[in-house]
Amino acid sequence: MALFQIAEPGEGRAKEACGAAAVGIDLGTTNSLAAVVRPDPASGAGKPRALPVDEGSTLLPSVVAYTGGEAPVVGRAARRLAPDAPSDTIASVKRFMGRTSADPETRRLSPYRFAEGESGTVRFEVRGRTVTPVEVSAEILRALKVRAEEQLGMPVRQAVITVPAYFDDAQRQATKEAGRLAGLEVLRLLNEPTAAALAYGLDKRSEGTFAVYDLGGGTFDISILKLVEGVFEVKAVGGDSALGGDDFDRALAESLLSGLSAQRTPRLVRQAIDAARAAKEALTSRDSVEVALGGKKRAVTRAQLEEVIRPLVERTGPPSRRALKDAGVPEGKGLDGVILVGGSTRVPAVRAFVRKLFGLPPLSDIDPDEVVALGAAVQADLLTAEKPQHDVLRLDVAPLSLGLETMRDVVEKLIQRNTTIPTSATQEFTTFADGQTGMDIHVLQGERELVADNRSLARFRLSGIPPLPAGLARIAVTFQVDADGILSVTAREQLTGVSQSITVKPSAGLTDEEIERMLLASIEHAEEDVQARLLIDARVEAQRILKAAEQQIENNGDLLAADERQAIDAAMQALREASAGKDHRAVQDAVQRLDQVSSEFAKRVMDRGIERALKGHSVGEFDKGELSPHAQKAYSALGGDALGTVSPKGKEH
Amino acid sequence: MPESPKACWSCGAARAPLEALCPSCGKVQPPPPPEGVVDKFATMGLSRSYDLDERALEDTFRSLSRKLHPDRFARATPRERRFSLEQTTLLNDAYRTLRDPVKRAEHLLALRGVKVAGEERGGAAAMPQEFLEQALEDREKLLEAKTEGGPEAVARLAEGVRGKRREAMEEIARALREERPTQAQLEQASQLLARLRYYARYLDEVEGREAEI
Numbered sequence: 001m002a003l004f005q006i007a008e009p010g011e012g013r014a015k016e017a018c019g020a021a022a023v024g025i026d027l028g029t030t031n032s033l034a035a036v037v038r039p040d041p042a043s044g045a046g047k048p049r050a051l052p053v054d055e056g057s058t059l060l061p062s063v064v065a066y067t068g069g070e071a072p073v074v075g076r077a078a079r080r081l082a083p084d085a086p087s088d089t090i091a092s093v094k095r096f097m098g099r100t101s102a103d104p105e106t107r108r109l110s111p112y113r114f115a116e117g118e119s120g121t122v123r124f125e126v127r128g129r130t131v132t133p134v135e136v137s138a139e140i141l142r143a144l145k146v147r148a149e150e151q152l153g154m155p156v157r158q159a160v161i162t163v164p165a166y167f168d169d170a171q172r173q174a175t176k177e178a179g180r181l182a183g184l185e186v187l188r189l190l191n192e193p194t195a196a197a198l199a200y201g202l203d204k205r206s207e208g209t210f211a212v213y214d215l216g217g218g219t220f221d222i223s224i225l226k227l228v229e230g231v232f233e234v235k236a237v238g239g240d241s242a243l244g245g246d247d248f249d250r251a252l253a254e255s256l257l258s259g260l261s262a263q264r265t266p267r268l269v270r271q272a273i274d275a276a277r278a279a280k281e282a283l284t285s286r287d288s289v290e291v292a293l294g295g296k297k298r299a300v301t302r303a304q305l306e307e308v309i310r311p312l313v314e315r316t317g318p319p320s321r322r323a324l325k326d327a328g329v330p331e332g333k334g335l336d337g338v339i340l341v342g343g344s345t346r347v348p349a350v351r352a353f354v355r356k357l358f359g360l361p362p363l364s365d366i367d368p369d370e371v372v373a374l375g376a377a378v379q380a381d382l383l384t385a386e387k388p389q390h391d392v393l394r395l396d397v398a399p400l401s402l403g404l405e406t407m408r409d410v411v412e413k414l415i416q417r418n419t420t421i422p423t424s425a426t427q428e429f430t431t432f433a434d435g436q437t438g439m440d441i442h443v444l445q446g447e448r449e450l451v452a453d454n455r456s457l458a459r460f461r462l463s464g465i466p467p468l469p470a471g472l473a474r475i476a477v478t479f480q481v482d483a484d485g486i487l488s489v490t491a492r493e494q495l496t497g498v499s500q501s502i503t504v505k506p507s508a509g510l511t512d513e514e515i516e517r518m519l520l521a522s523i524e525h526a527e528e529d530v531q532a533r534l535l536i537d538a539r540v541e542a543q544r545i546l547k548a549a550e551q552q553i554e555n556n557g558d559l560l561a562a563d564e565r566q567a568i569d570a571a572m573q574a575l576r577e578a579s580a581g582k583d584h585r586a587v588q589d590a591v592q593r594l595d596q597v598s599s600e601f602a603k604r605v606m607d608r609g610i611e612r613a614l615k616g617h618s619v620g621e622f623d624k625g626e627l628s629p630h631a632q633k634a635y636s637a638l639g640g641d642a643l644g645t646v647s648p649k650g651k652e653h
Numbered sequence: 654m655p656e657s658p659k660a661c662w663s664c665g666a667a668r669a670p671l672e673a674l675c676p677s678c679g680k681v682q683p684p685p686p687p688e689g690v691v692d693k694f695a696t697m698g699l700s701r702s703y704d705l706d707e708r709a710l711e712d713t714f715r716s717l718s719r720k721l722h723p724d725r726f727a728r729a730t731p732r733e734r735r736f737s738l739e740q741t742t743l744l745n746d747a748y749r750t751l752r753d754p755v756k757r758a759e760h761l762l763a764l765r766g767v768k769v770a771g772e773e774r775g776g777a778a779a780m781p782q783e784f785l786e787q788a789l790e791d792r793e794k795l796l797e798a799k800t801e802g803g804p805e806a807v808a809r810l811a812e813g814v815r816g817k818r819r820e821a822m823e824e825i826a827r828a829l830r831e832e833r834p835t836q837a838q839l840e841q842a843s844q845l846l847a848r849l850r851y852y853a854r855y856l857d858e859v860e861g862r863e864a865e866i
Contacts, residue, residue, distance in 0.1 A: 187727060231715045325860075383727035393719055420745040422723060422738050482738060483723040610789065 024376025029217030033373035037381035048377035066126035074143035086111035086270035096133040098171035111266035141182035165191035166239030193223035195375030208336030216342035224327035235327035238319035245344035252276035405442035538587035693747035
C-alpha cells in the first residue's frame with residue numbers, strides 16, 4: 001500500500017507547443033508584473049526581463065474597476081477611475097485572498113462594501129453584483145496574460161505565480177484558483193523571497209547565507225536562505241501576512257483625516273489614502289511635502305511620517321529574529337547579506353531599521369519592484385524549457401505548522417513550521433467509544449496551542465469506521481504538503497482493511513462548483529449570518545469552560561484563597577452574562593479573562609496532580625482533559641506530553 | 654498497476670528496492686513499500702552510524718535533491734511526478750532526522766527495536782522518581798529566577814541544564830558507537846533520550862524568557 005493517497009494530478013501536463021511562453025508573475029498587493037526568460041537568438045543565453053504591461057511600464061497597478069461595461073478596467077486606467085467610484089474600484093485585493101468575511105481585514109479603513117457569501121468568503125459589492133477576491137485577482141492575471149501575449153507575439157498559457165512565503169494554505173489555494181480562472185496553468189506557486197533570491201543568486205553568483213527582507217504593499221516576509229552550488233535552500237521563513245506599505249498609507253491617512261472635521265465618506269477615505277501614499281512616496285527623497293485634502297492644505301514632514309509608521313516598521317522585528325533563530329543563525333553574525341524586496345523597502349526608515357536589525361547594509365541593486373517577477377520567470381523557465389538557462393534548484397519550506405484538533409480544543413502538530421517541502425506526516429488515532437463509527441477531523445494551521453487561535457483549514461468527517469470496542473480501530477491521518485506548499489489530508493481505518501480516503505479543500509476556499517459558476521456568471525448568493533454563527537460557537541465554548549471550571553472548584557477548591565475564589569467567581573459570572581448577550585467578541589473576551597484569573601489555580605491543580613503521581617498514584621488517574629489550557633501547557637512543559645496521545649474529537653453514532 | 658520493488662517500471666531492468674533512480678534507464682522509481690521502521694540512513698545511501706560528517710550529509714542531501722525534486726519532473730508524466738514527490742518526501746524526512754543528533758540517536762535506537770522511554774502512554778510514570786523530583790525542583794528554581802533573580806540567574810540555571818544535556822548526549826553517543834551494545838546499554842540510552850526532551854523543553858522556556866527581554 002502506498003503511503004500517499006494523493007490523487008493522480010489531473011491530465012498529463014501537455015508539453016507546451018512551440019512558440020508559446022511560460023511567464024513568471026508577481027501578483028502583488030500594489031503592483032503586478034509579468035517577466036519571461038527568452039534566449040537571446042545570437043548567444044542563446046537568456047536573462048529574465050520584466051515586460052512592459054501598462055502604459056509602457058512594467059508595473060501594472062493591482063487595481064480593478066468595475067464600470068458596468070463588459071470587462072472590468074485594470075491598472076492605471078482603473079486607478080484613475082477610483083476617485084469617482086471608490087467602492088467599485090478594488091485595490092490591494094491580495095489582502096483579502098483566502099480570508100473569510102469575519103476577518104479583521106474587512107473591518108479596516110477602506111471604501112469597500114462587503115457582502116457575505118455562502119462559504120464565508122469575502123465578497124465585494126460592485127455595480128449591483130458581488131465579486132470575490134479570487135475573481136478580482138483573476139482579472140489582474142488575465143490582464144497580465146493578454147498584455148504579455150501582445151508583447152511577446154505568442155500565446156501565454158503557463159505561469160509560475162509568486163505568493164508571500166507566509167501565505168497560509170487558504171491563501172495559496174485562492175491564488176491558484178485565480179490563475180485557473182484567468183485561463184493559466186499554474187506550474188508552481190513560488191514563495192516571493194525565494195524568487196528574489198533566485199534572481200539575486202544568479203545575478204551575483206554568490207554563495208552563503210542570506211536574509212530576504214520583503215516588505216510589500218500588504219505583506220511582510222522574512223526568509224533565511226542558504227545558497228550552495230546552485231541549490232537555494234530555504235532554512236526558515238516568517239512574516240506577517242497583513243502588514244505592508246498599505247498600512248503605512250492608512251496610518252498616515254488616519255492622521256490626515258483626524259485633522260479634518262468633514263464626514264468620512266468612502267470618497268474622502270479614498271482621497272486620504274491616495275494622498276497619504278503620494279506623500280509617503282515623495283518623502284523618500286524629500287524632507288517635507290504639501291498635502292491637500294478636504295479643501296485644506298498642510299505640510300507633512302519625513303519625521304512626522306516616520307513617527308506615524310514606526311510601530312508598523314518595528315513589527316517586522318520579532319518575526320525576523322524568530323526566523324534567524326529557527327534557521328540556527330546567531331543574531332548579529334552568520335549572515336552574508338540582506339536582500340531588500342518590495343516597494344516599501346524604499347522608505348528610508350525601513351532601510352535604517354533593516355540595517356540596525358541585521359547589522360549589515362542591505363542589498364538593493366536589483367529593482368525591488370521587479371526582482372520577484374524576474375525570479376519567477378527563472379523558475380518558469382526551469383520548469384518548462386527543454387534546456388533551462390540555469391541549472392539551479394530551490395528547496396522551500398512550509399511556513400506554518402499544520403495539525404489536528406484533539407480533545408479539549410488543543411492542536412496536535414503533525415508538521416512543524418520550516419519543514420522542507422514536499423513533506424508528509426502520519427499519525428494514528430483510535431476510537432474512544434464502543435461501536436464508534438465516525439470521527440471528526442479538523443485541520444489547522446498555525447503555531448498556537450489552542451484550536452481557536454489557529455487558522456481552520458478544513459473539517460471533514462471520516463465515517464464508515466467498522467464498529468469495534470473502543471480503542472481497537474486504528475485511524476491513520478496523513479498530511480501531505482506538495483511542492484507548492486499546498487496540503488492534502490487523508491484519513492483511513494487500518495485494522496480491518498476497510499479504508500476511506502478524503503482529500504480536503506480549505507474552509508475559506510471556493511468549491512469547484514463555485515468556480516464553475518463564477519466562470520459562467522455571477523449569481524446572487526444566499527446570505528448567511530456569520531455573526532450569529534460566531535455567537536453560537538462562542539456560547540458553546542463558554543458553557544464548556546464554565547462547566548470545567550465549576551468541576552475544578554468542586555474538586556480542588558481548597559487550593560484557593562478567599563480573594564482568589566472571589567476573582568474566579570466574578571470572572572465566571574461575567575462570562576455567564578456575556579453569554580446571555582449578543583456580542584460574540586464580548587464572550588471571547590470574558591473567556592480570556594476567566595482564563596487569566598484562573599491560571600494560577602490551574603497550575604496548583606496541576607502541581608497537586610504531579611504530587612499525587614510522585615506519591616505513587618498513576619499519572620493516568622489524573623484527568624489531563626479536565627485541565628484548563630494553561631494547566632495543560634504547564635503540564636506538557638513538565639514532560640506531560642509523554643503522558644499519552646489524545647484522540648481527535650469523535651462522536652458516537 | 655502495482656510496481657515491483659525489484660524491477661524498473663519503465664525498462665524492466667533489475668534494481669534494488671531502495672534505489673530511487675533506475676540504474677539502467679535513470680527513471681525515477683516508487684519508494685519501497687513501508688514495512689516497519691524505514692531506514693533513513695539507507696534512504697540517503699548511508700550506513701548506520703551515530704557519527705556523521707555534517708558537511709558530507711548536506712552534500713548528499715543536495716545532490717539527491719537535484720535528482721529527485723518535483724521541480725525536476727514538471728514536464729514528466731503524472732506517474733513520474735508522483736514518484737518524485739514521494740521520493741523527495743522520504744528524502745526530506747530522512748535528512749531532517751539525520752542532521753539532528755538527538756533525532757538521529759532516537760532513529761538508531763528505533764532501528765534496533767528500542768523505543769525512547771516516555772513515548773507511550775504513561776511514559777512519565779516510567780521515569781525514575783528522583784529524576785522527576787529533580788525536574789520539578791529545577792522548574793521551581795527557574796520560575797523563582799525569572800520572577801526574582803533576573804537574567805543572570807536564569808542564564809546560570811540554563812548553563813547547568815546545558816551541561817547535563819551535554820553529558821547525556823556523550824553517554825548516548827558512547828552506547829551507540831558500541832559494536833554490539835547490550836540491551837541494558839540501549840535501555841540506558843533510551844532513558845537518557847527521554848531526559849533530553851525534558852532538558853530541551855526547559856531550555857525552550859529559558860529562551861522564551863530571553864526573547865521577552
